[in-house]
Structure formats: C-alpha cells, structure tokens
Amino acid sequence: MDGQKRRMIRRLVCYALLGLTPVLVVTTAKEISAMSAIQDTDPTSLTWTTARGRMGAPSETEDFPLMPELPEFRNALPDLAGPDAVASREIVREATWPISDTHNRTIWFQNRNDAWVYLHHFDWKNDLEF
Amino acid sequence: MAKQVVHTVKKGETLGKIAKKYGAKDWKYIYSDPANAKFRKTRPDPNAIEPRDKIVIPPTKAMVQGKYAKDMPRMSISIDADKELVFVQQKWAYTWVEKPGVSKWTSKEKKDFHNAADKAIWARWSGKFKLTVSGASDFARAYKDTVFKVNFDIKYVSSGGHWTVTVTKVPKGSKSPTSSVDWNGQKIKLDSEDTKLKDLQGTGKKDDKQSPFAHEFGHAVGNSKHGPAAHGDEYKAGHANFADKESMMNIGNTLKKRHADHLILELNKMIKDTTWTVKSVG
Incomplete structure (x- = not known):
C-alpha cells in the first residue's frame, strides 16, 4: 500500500470518528485517487489526450515557443527538443498536475502529426520557485 | 517620539545659527515647522527674531537615532x-x-x-x-x-x-x-x-x-x-x-x-x- 492510500484510509477513519459528512469524504477520496492515478502513470508514454484521460484536467497549462535558452524551470527543453525545433520556435505545451499534497508533476508535450506527444517531465516540490 | 526641544534665543543668534547648532539642514526647516506657528505669527520676519524668543526645534539628523x-x-x-x-x-x-x-x-x-x-x-x-x-x-x-x-x-x-x-x-x-x-x-x-x-x-x-x-x-x-x-x-x-x-x-x-x-x-x-x-x- 503506498503512502497516499495509507493517508486516505487514515483520513477516512478520522472523518468517521469526527462525524463529518460523506460528501467531504467522497471529495477527498476522489482527489487522492486522482493523485494516486497520476503517480502510478508512466508519463513518458502519454500524449496530451491520454494524459487528460488518465489524470484529469491539469491545474495549469501554457503553450510557449522554444528558444535557445529558457527560464530555469524549462531549461532542459531546448536540448531535448533538438536544434530544428528550437530554430523554428516550435510550440511546447506545458501542463501541471498535483501528484500529492506536497508535489506537482509538470509534463511538456511537443506537437507531432497533429498530436501532442511527450517531451519531458519534472516532479517538483510545490514549495519551490525557480 | 523624543522629548520636544525648545530653544530660547540668545542675543546675537539668528535662525541660521540655531539651525547649524542643532544640525538642521537650514533655518527654514525650523521656522516653517508646524510647532512654530505661533512664533511665526509673532515674528513674521525670520530675520528679526529677538532674545528670549522660544523656538521649537523639530527633529534633526543630529538629534535622532539613525x-x-x-x-x-x-x-x-x-x-x-x-x-x-x-x-x-x-x-x-x-x-x-x-x-x-x-x-x-x-x-x-x-x-x-x-x-x-x-x-x-x-x-x-x-x-x-x-x-x-x-x-x-x-x-x-x-x-x-x-x-x-x-x-x-x-x-x-x-x-x-x-x-x-x-x-x-x-x-x-x-x-x-x-x-x-x-x-x-x-x-x-x-x-x-x-x-x-x-x-x-x-x-x-x-x-x-x-x-x-x-x-x-x-x-x-x-x-x-x-x-x-x-x-x-x-x-x-x-x-x-x-x-x-x-x-x-x-x-x-x-x-x-x-x-x-x-x-x-x-x-x-x-x-x-x-x-x-x-x-x-x-
């Protein structure tokens, strides 16, 4: 049993002891279940479509053009996408999902044959700034 | 706020000399202070102040903790x-x-x-x-x-x-x-x-x-x-x-x-x- 599931059970027991409403329990369980689904998903196999299907709507998305140098958070992308993609200022799609109470997962996609396919991902503590 | 400083004018003193004594940037800083409104009414000409006049000295750089x-x-x-x-x-x-x-x-x-x-x-x-x-x-x-x-x-x-x-x-x-x-x-x-x-x-x-x-x-x-x-x-x-x-x-x-x-x-x-x-x- 992973940490998320253990935490979920602990919360359910607490809610039951405190007499909280089932609605709250269902909502929390759904959120935790969604986060567990994201944690269990191999991001490298995802497209933009399958990612949303498996992990739900991301908390943030942004499309931006590749440049030779990008801000620290995105600085690995130019090398990964390759010089042609950078030279043509290819658009990259960035999407972020919470994967736990403390961490986010950002996945970047690049457009290939009208499909947004996996380029890179980064799991990061949601306290961090870059 | 520090205790208010009141200066009693002595013979031969000008506002400029008083300003210098207290480290004020100029005489206007002292003369135009709101606390000296009554003094200005009594002495509308800043060049004509008299011994025993009392002037409030507003806080100056020399007087305050910096x-x-x-x-x-x-x-x-x-x-x-x-x-x-x-x-x-x-x-x-x-x-x-x-x-x-x-x-x-x-x-x-x-x-x-x-x-x-x-x-x-x-x-x-x-x-x-x-x-x-x-x-x-x-x-x-x-x-x-x-x-x-x-x-x-x-x-x-x-x-x-x-x-x-x-x-x-x-x-x-x-x-x-x-x-x-x-x-x-x-x-x-x-x-x-x-x-x-x-x-x-x-x-x-x-x-x-x-x-x-x-x-x-x-x-x-x-x-x-x-x-x-x-x-x-x-x-x-x-x-x-x-x-x-x-x-x-x-x-x-x-x-x-x-x-x-x-x-x-x-x-x-x-x-x-x-x-x-x-x-x-x-």
Missing part, C-alpha cells in the same frame, strides 16, 4: 541613516555536492563560486532601489528629504546561515539539477552552471542577459509567492507582469519597484510611525 538593525529568519536588515544606506545581508551556509563522474569541489572552486554569486548579486541588486521615508516619527521627519540606497550582500558561513545553499558541481553545459528556492524551507539549490548569464530574451545583448544568481536571490529576498509579498516568478502566462519581459523575476535583467515589496514590508516594521517608499529604481 542606526537600526534586525535579524530575521531569511535575512538581516540594517539602516545607517548617516550613510543614507539600508543594508540587506543573507548568510549562506553551503553544502557542496557533485554529480556522478564529476570531480570533487576544490576549496578554490568553492570560494570562486561564492565570489561569483556575491559579485552578480551586488552588481544587479545593490544601489538600484532609492528609498524615502515619511511619517510622524522623529526619524521620518529628520530624514524626510534623504534618499536612501539599498545594498545587498551574501556572506559565506559554515553554519547558522539564513539559507542552506546546496550547490551541485555538474559537467559543463548540464541543464540539471534545476536551480530553485524553497522560501518556507529556507533552502536554495544552485549548480556550477549558474555562473553563466542566460540570454532568455534572445536579444543577444549583454545588458539583457539574466544572472541565475540574481534571479534566485530575488526569490530569497522576498519575491516569493509563499512569502508576505506573495509574488514570485513572472514568466508564466497569466501572471500580472508576464508582459514585462525585461524584469529580473521574468526573463530579463532589470529590477522593478515591486521587487522591493518584501523589504519595504520589513522596513516599515522597524521604526514606529515611519513609512518607507521606493522612490525610484535604476
């Missing part, structure tokens, strides 16, 4: 009003690590890295913000026409730092690990490639290039969405300052007034009834 300091979890701030200076210092306690296959940090490399960070931060942050004070305090009244500059410094310490700074030695050109600042945890992560300027705006101009040190320091000095100023990186679409590409906390190399928000919040807690304002940045 030095203040406080140490906070993430930085220390000191004010030296005589030098017209606010000094912000962070103590950085380093941890040095290496990526697999990379040689160990040498003492010289560690020292050079710190010096490069210190130099970059000093060059891009120090002397840029020009602050003024207002308010009812003696300090604010005495220094109301003073323009304070702000200097920023990082100090290399072996323990007891405001920040734990982990620096990874990486191969040249490496894009990982990702440098970051954890405001709540008081942790900074940097790497040996952070000594290089970044042309994020793509202009090719040296003055537009961003120093990773200066940008990350920006977070550590209060430009954090987790801190009281509640704003951090600006380069993501949807941010209020997304279009301000030249900004240091966006993809540029220029400080903006808002980048001193946290400093101003803290300065405003240091001297009662004293409000600090960023007059200009440049």
